[in-house]
Amino acid sequence: SLLAKGVVPIVNENDAVSYTELKFGDNDWLASLVACLLPADLLIILTTVDGLVENFGKKNPRTISVVEKIDANIQKLAGGTLSATAVGGMDAKIRAASMTARTGIPLVIASGKKKRAIANVVDGREEGTFFVPRAGKLKGRKRWIAFFHHPKGALWVDDGARNALRDKGKSLLPPGVSQCVGEFSKGDVVRICDLQGTEFSRGISRYDADEIRARKLKGVEIIHRDDLVIL
Structure with a gap:
């Protein structure tokens, strides 16, 4: 009903009012849960880096533009970028991408410091790292079993x-x-x-x-x- 009235809900894992309720661990995971629950057409996660970066913190870093499959190599790259956010790091974002990919929802990790980053993603321009979803979406009950x-x-x-x-x-x-x-x-x-x-x-x-x-x-x-x- 909020969406129908043009209200944009803000969901935050760090509840300033109550700490004793459900705790999800990080906002990346919570965002992917909400995206899968809707289900959303797209999930954009903004962070302090341009996306998933190869050679992070070394010479000649390179932002990977497209990830078609999250395998051991991708997870290894994520393990080296823990400073990408205060809680969870890039590893948490890859975990979120694994969930959305399985449910057929595309995900983009991009820099929140860049102007028009969200607009570029929505307009289909190359921005950050795009995670390709798997073919076929999980139905509601299957999503519930897998992630909820x-x-x-x-x-x-x-x-x-x-x-x-x-x-x-x-x-x-x-x-x-x-x-x-x-x-x-x-x-x-x-x-x-x-x-x-x-x-x-x-x-x-x-x-x-x-x-x-x-x-x-x-x-x-x-x-x-x-x-x-x-x-």
């Missing part, structure tokens, strides 16, 4: 289960679970990790952690594919 719940535990799965979930769109079956970590109940969101502990998916468990650890479940789906999101 704090996972209560984790399920480590073997390579066969990982491939079945990630590449074939299958449900998670009991034989594929190699380890159950933490305490959670039926209906809780849990992380799904490979054998190295790297999270690649999240889903809603149909069973309690103790039931899964007992290894007596047969012919059932621990997490149905409709309740599972590949990150």
Whole structure:
């Protein structure tokens, strides 16, 4: 209703009135959550540098204009630019970009010190670093599973289960679970990790952690594919 009346809401993680309510960690993450919740057509994050910078703090720095995929190399670049903002640094902005990319929302990191930076982005001019979204947007329920719940535990799965979930769109079956970590109940969101502990998916468990650890479940789906999101 505020938007319909031409009001521009201001959402800030650093609440000056109440500190005991929900705390998200940084405004970059909060901005990406709001963008995904709407869902927005575009998210612009302004900072003190021109974007994601290669050779940051060294000779011949270069702003990367387009990032098509956030991989280990991109994350490594972000790790060297922690001074980009007071809280979280560039690493937090890359984490935000990972979320928006997964939900099909483009994101731009640009300098808040440059005049017309926002106008240039909106007009389609090259400005800062543009993060290309993945094809296909996550539907509302899938976004909720992936980003709007704090996972209560984790399920480590073997390579066969990982491939079945990630590449074939299958449900998670009991034989594929190699380890159950933490305490959670039926209906809780849990992380799904490979054998190295790297999270690649999240889903809603149909069973309690103790039931899964007992290894007596047969012919059932621990997490149905409709309740599972590949990150």
